[in-house]
Amino acid sequence: MSTEAKQxxxxxxxxxxxxxxxPFKDGQTIMDAALAAGVYIPHLCHRPGLTPHxxxxxxxxxxxxxxVSFHNSDRRVQTKFSVDIDGxxxxxxxxxxxxxxxxxxNTPALNEVRKxxxxxxxxxxxxxxxxxxxxxxxxxxxxxxHLGMLDGHFPQFFPHREVDASHPTVxxxxxxxxxxxxxxxxxxxxxxxNVFAIAGRGITAHLIVNSPSGKLADSDLETGDMAAHICPxxxxxxxxxxxxxxxxxxxxxxxxxxxxxxxxxxLAKVRHTDE
Amino acid sequence: MEQNATSQSNLRxxxxxxxxxxxxxxxxxxxxxxxxxxxxxxxxxxxFRGFEKFIxxxxxxxxxxxxxxxxxxxxxxxxxxxxxxxxQLVGVERLTPTxxxxxxxxxxxxxxxxxxxxxxxxxxxxxxxxxxxxxxQRNIVGVLxxxxxxxxxxxxxxxxxxxxxxxxxxxxIHGTATVPGGMNKILTIAERxxxxxxxxxxxxxxxxALALNEQIHTANPEHRDFATIRSNFxxxxxxxxxxxxxxxxxxxxxxxxxxxxxxxxxxxxxQIIREEVRPWSYMKFPYLIELGKEQGWxxxxxxxxxxxxxFISTPLAEAARKRFREFGQGGFVHDTLAYHWARMIEALxxxxxxxxxxxxxxxxxxxxxxxxxxxxxxxxxxxxxxRGTLFHxxxxxxxxxxxxxxLIVSTTGNNQAMNESVRSVANEYLDGHEITEGLLNxxxxxxxxxxxxxxxxxxxxxxxxxxxxxxxADGMLVDRLTKGGNGVIERTV
Numbered sequence: 001m002s003t004e005a006k007q008x009x010x011x012x013x014x015x016x017x018x019x020x021x022x023p024f025k026d027g028q029t030i031m032d033a034a035l036a037a038g039v040y041i042p043h044l045c046h047r048p049g050l051t052p053h054x055x056x057x058x059x060x061x062x063x064x065x066x067x068v069s070f071h072n073s074d075r076r077v078q079t080k081f082s083v084d085i086d087g088x089x090x091x092x093x094x095x096x097x098x099x100x101x102x103x104x105x106n107t108p109a110l111n112e113v114r115k116x117x118x119x120x121x122x123x124x125x126x127x128x129x130x131x132x133x134x135x136x137x138x139x140x141x142x143x144x145x146h147l148g149m150l151d152g153h154f155p156q157f158f159p160h161r162e163v164d165a166s167h168p169t170v171x172x173x174x175x176x177x178x179x180x181x182x183x184x185x186x187x188x189x190x191x192x193x194n195v196f197a198i199a200g201r202g203i204t205a206h207l208i209v210n211s212p213s214g215k216l217a218d219s220d221l222e223t224g225d226m227a228a229h230i231c232p233x234x235x236x237x238x239x240x241x242x243x244x245x246x247x248x249x250x251x252x253x254x255x256x257x258x259x260x261x262x263x264x265x266x267l268a269k270v271r272h273t274d275e
Numbered sequence: 276m277e278q279n280a281t282s283q284s285n286l287r288x289x290x291x292x293x294x295x296x297x298x299x300x301x302x303x304x305x306x307x308x309x310x311x312x313x314x315x316x317x318x319x320x321x322x323f324r325g326f327e328k329f330i331x332x333x334x335x336x337x338x339x340x341x342x343x344x345x346x347x348x349x350x351x352x353x354x355x356x357x358x359x360x361x362x363q364l365v366g367v368e369r370l371t372p373t374x375x376x377x378x379x380x381x382x383x384x385x386x387x388x389x390x391x392x393x394x395x396x397x398x399x400x401x402x403x404x405x406x407x408x409x410x411x412q413r414n415i416v417g418v419l420x421x422x423x424x425x426x427x428x429x430x431x432x433x434x435x436x437x438x439x440x441x442x443x444x445x446x447x448i449h450g451t452a453t454v455p456g457g458m459n460k461i462l463t464i465a466e467r468x469x470x471x472x473x474x475x476x477x478x479x480x481x482x483x484a485l486a487l488n489e490q491i492h493t494a495n496p497e498h499r500d501f502a503t504i505r506s507n508f509x510x511x512x513x514x515x516x517x518x519x520x521x522x523x524x525x526x527x528x529x530x531x532x533x534x535x536x537x538x539x540x541x542x543x544x545x546q547i548i549r550e551e552v553r554p555w556s557y558m559k560f561p562y563l564i565e566l567g568k569e570q571g572w573x574x575x576x577x578x579x580x581x582x583x584x585x586f587i588s589t590p591l592a593e594a595a596r597k598r599f600r601e602f603g604q605g606g607f608v609h610d611t612l613a614y615h616w617a618r619m620i621e622a623l624x625x626x627x628x629x630x631x632x633x634x635x636x637x638x639x640x641x642x643x644x645x646x647x648x649x650x651x652x653x654x655x656x657x658x659x660x661x662r663g664t665l666f667h668x669x670x671x672x673x674x675x676x677x678x679x680x681x682l683i684v685s686t687t688g689n690n691q692a693m694n695e696s697v698r699s700v701a702n703e704y705l706d707g708h709e710i711t712e713g714l715l716n717x718x719x720x721x722x723x724x725x726x727x728x729x730x731x732x733x734x735x736x737x738x739x740x741x742x743x744x745x746x747x748a749d750g751m752l753v754d755r756l757t758k759g760g761n762g763v764i765e766r767t768v
Contacts, residue, residue: 130449131341163332165674171334239675240365242336243453246460247445 015101017041017061024097031059031093034105040258041105042114042146044121044139044232045180046093047263050189053181054094056121058114058143061092062104115147123152124203126161126175127233133242134234136250137266140178142257157203164209166217169239170228177207177235187227195221207235229267303718304555305701313705316698318690318722319556327680335364335654335671339453342667342682346728348392350449351385351440352660352685355521356667358453359656363542364671366648367456373640374457379521380632381443381452382658386520387481387625388436389661390577390618393726394484395429398615402491406720407713410764425487428480432622435477439629442466457644464639474630478591481626485595485619492616493602502611502696502721505530506572507563508579509688511659514538516585518592518624520659526583527563527573532607535565541657544666550683560690561683575663575688576725577617582607587620589627595620611696614724660685662726686727696721710756712764 014021015030017039024033029052034041045056064087092105104110121140129135161174179198187195199208211218221228228236247253251266259265306315330341339357343350355378362370370378400413403422411417419426437447442462444450452458492498512526513519524538525547539547550559551568562571573579582603587593599620602608608617632638656667663685670679700721704714756766 130344131337133337133340163676165334165676171675239334240336240455242334243340243451244459246452247450 013099015097015099015103017103017105018107028097029093030061030090030095030097030101030103033097034092035260038260039105040260041092042111042143042258043093044143044178045182047182047185047230050182050185052091052093053185054091056178056180057091057117059092060089060110060113060117061095062089062107062110063087063095063101064104111147114143115149116153118144118147118149119151119153121178122149123154123156124159125177126158128175132176132234133237134176136247136252137245138234138252139232139257139266142252145252146257159203161206164216165239166215167219167221167239168217169223170216170221171237171239172207172209172216173235173237174207175235176233178233179205179207180232182230182232183207183227183236186230187221187225191225191227193220193225193227195219195225195227226267232266303697303722305697305705307705311705313698313701316694316701317555318693318697327682330680331677333677334675335361335669335677336455336675338669338677338680340449340451343449345682345684347448348728349385349389349660349662351381351444351452352658352665353667354444354453355382356656356658356660356665357669358455359522359658360654360667360669361453361455361656363654363656364651364669365455366650367645368648370457370645371640371642372637373461374643374645375521376632376635376637377443377458377462377643378453380462380629380638381440382521383625383628383632384436384439384443386436386661387477387622387629388433388440390622390625391429391432391436391484393661394488394615394619394622395426395433397726398723399425399429401720401723402488402615406716410712410716425483428483431473432477432480432484435473436625439470442470454644456647459643461641461643462639467633467639470629471633474626474633478623478626478630481619481623482591485616485623488616488619489595489598492610492613498612499610501717502700502724503609504611504692504695504699505609506574506692506695507535507566508583508607509563509573509575509664510580510583511541511657511664512538512584513588518580518584518587518596518621520580520621522658525657525664528583528607530607530609535563541666542655544655544657544668544683548666548683550687556690558687558690559683561687562691572691573688574692575685576614576661577621578608578611578614579663580659581617581620587624589624589631591627592620592624595623611721611724614726618726662686662728663688684728686725689725689727693722693725693727696724710754712756715756715764 013025014023015033016022017030017034020039022033022037022039024036028036031041031043031046031052032048035048041059041061043056043059045053046059118140122144127140129138129141132138135141161177163174164172181198184196184198187193194210197208197210198205200206208214209216209219223238228238231237251262255262255265302319304317304319305313306317308314326342326345330338333341339354339361342357343354345353358378395418396415399418400415403418404413412421415426440450441447443458443460444452445460452460507527507529509525509527511519511523513523525541525544526537526539527535527547529535536547547564548561549564550561552559560572562568563573564571581596581599584596587596599608599613599616652672653670654668658665664683665685666681666683668681669677672678697718700717701714704711704717754766756764
């Protein structure tokens with residue numbers, strides 16, 4: 001069936017992702033519909049149940065009337081920018097699903113863009129995977145593997161970021177923060193607190209703690225809070241627990257980042273339980 | 276010793292940069308006087324990594340995995356030394372039997388693979404073909420070509436040691452095994468049984484390697500005197516005076532075998548050892564405080580351990596130690612090249628110990644972590660790494676972040692000794708104003724006997740080509756010989 005013919009036979013409340021017809025309910029985003037149908041759209045800042053944020057941009061998809069473009073994967077720059085010129089690139093987690101949307105997701109061009117974004121996340125922070133206790137359980141690291149990232153590509157920023165170990169049980173290592181705001185939203189929306197926020201703009205944006213001293217110790221964060229466990233990287237950690245899950249049984253030793261519903265597994269891991 | 280401690284302007288200088296087939300990057304400078312005698316020998320370490328500085332501010336539970344990245348050869352030793360310090364920080368005096376045995380097994384695997392690597396890959400070309408033989412053949416490829424069976428055994432011995440490490444730490448290199456007060460993973464019965472499959476071959480090959488080294492050393496009288504120096508020895512020993520590489524007291528003995536101290540609790544190491552900084556090297560010079568800077572330098576590693584211990588707990592290695600002792604006519608063997616022999620005695624001890632531990636029911640136990648005690652702000656972990664006594668010392672603040680770290684790594688313990696051995700060889704082989712390939716080769720062999728790991732010692736990493744420079748009394752370059760990483764030697768004056 002040609003694209004044109006296909007568009008003429010739109011099923012109400014369905015979208016099409018990479019040629020696969022997917023139902024959606026009113027109010028769902030493209031990401032919601034995709035996850036419900038078992039279709040993986042790469043993401044770092046999205047978590048079902050929390051307000052979509054659209055900051056990591058890994059869930060970028062193309063919406064257009066044309067079918068999936070073919071791109072020469074050897075020509076990286078051209079590939080990166082030759083996305084569907086008749087449509088638009090949007091964040092799947094914040095864009096409502098609309099009947100008849102023709103969406104490109106798992107394409108070489110988009111995955112190349114995602115890889116570049118991931119590389120920028122790495123070089124903008126201090127991500128020392130070899131000694132990081134989150135290694136093997138880190139969604140950013142798993143995403144890099146998923147997208148075939150072999151290096152940082154860009155020069156490292158080596159920013160100066162502060163560690164806050166003042167809290168008796170939770171540690172904040174801003175070196176690894178990717179500003180996804182999962183902790184900000186989890187604290188506000190699930191824990192009913194308002195412990196974290198992002199301050200500053202652009203490259204100076206950083207995670208702050210809403211307490212009189214700015215220190216975690218003076219906040220009302222507790223070990224049982226979701227905000228203490230939701231970090232997809234190693235920026236928020238339970239103190240004095242690390243490397244307890246042996247190599248071979250860490251999250252991404254056993255799972256692919258593209259598995260649907262993995263957030264529950266990850267949350268269990270950071271609570272230091274073993275599968 | 277006085278000659279090494281001073282620097283004078285009216286001297287000629289010979290530099291060998293860098294040294295090959297050691298782990299890391301070093302350089303040798305020889306200062307000559309007006310009569311072409313070696314006035315001073317300096318084994319430079321010109322790289323700097325600064326682990327002690329940049330781990331400051333990191334949480335203590337991260338440290339074993341951060342510092343193990345010092346090295347890809349003996350990361351297990353660094354992980355274990357740091358883990359022993361961390362145990363003290365969390366108030367654990369004694370591990371569970373399973374955890375302690377797993378750590379021991381891990382360390383025996385580590386030492387076996389490191390010793391096998393050093394002999395078969397790095398040193399056997401010198402010992403089998405002769406120090407002055409054709410460099411095109413004198414390498415691991417040459418050994419594979421002429422002694423394929425031996426070379427293959429070496430490869431398999433190393434592989435087995437790494438299999439032991441992988442079974443416990445999850446990876447052959449840079450795995451994770453320790454947690455504060457214990458270990459993170461049991462050794463399953465299936466994993467143990469897989470290691471048991473080859474252990475008898477490993478014992479046999481370790482015995483063969485030992486026999487070969489023993490034969491080489493005892494049958495070549497010139498090996499006795501090559502780079503040989505008399506020194507004090509420092510090592511850890513078990514409570515009964517036995518060879519011990521995981522946990523024990525410190526023993527230092529003088530060149531004649533007299534006790535300097537014995538069964539010393541390593542947590543007080545600062546009372547007995549001090550480190551001297553010299554401006555021309557990033558590697559410090561440790562010495563025994565009791566004997567002072569001039570007389571207090573010592574040697575560590577296999578030669579020190581086999582000389583210092585009263586016995587070895589495993590039968591085959593103990594029989595070998597007795598022969599070693601007889602060779603020394605009851606006293607210490609000071610021959611620098613006997614490091615190779617002692618190293619293979621230890622490799623056999625590791626193989627025997629692995630055999631014993633794999634048959635110990637505790638090794639597959641499930642009680643991995645001891646009850647944590649009262650937190651402390653300071654921890655000192657010491658272990659016998661393959662290259663010698665390794666000290667890790669950490670202080671933390673009330674939040675659990677490292678405020679101070681001091682590492683005395685094994686190669687540092689041999690720093691002065693390597694300089695002394697270099698001077699001894701240079702005196703014998705330097706001929707006038709010209710740097711010869713023979714000199715270059717012999718200096719390399721002397722340094723290599725110590726199995727120096729310059730990556731750890733300076734906290735540096737790199738390949739090891741070699742350069743020799745000769746400068747006259749006015750500091751003018753007289754001669755320079757450079758050996759590239761590919762073994763090609765060029766005169767570049």
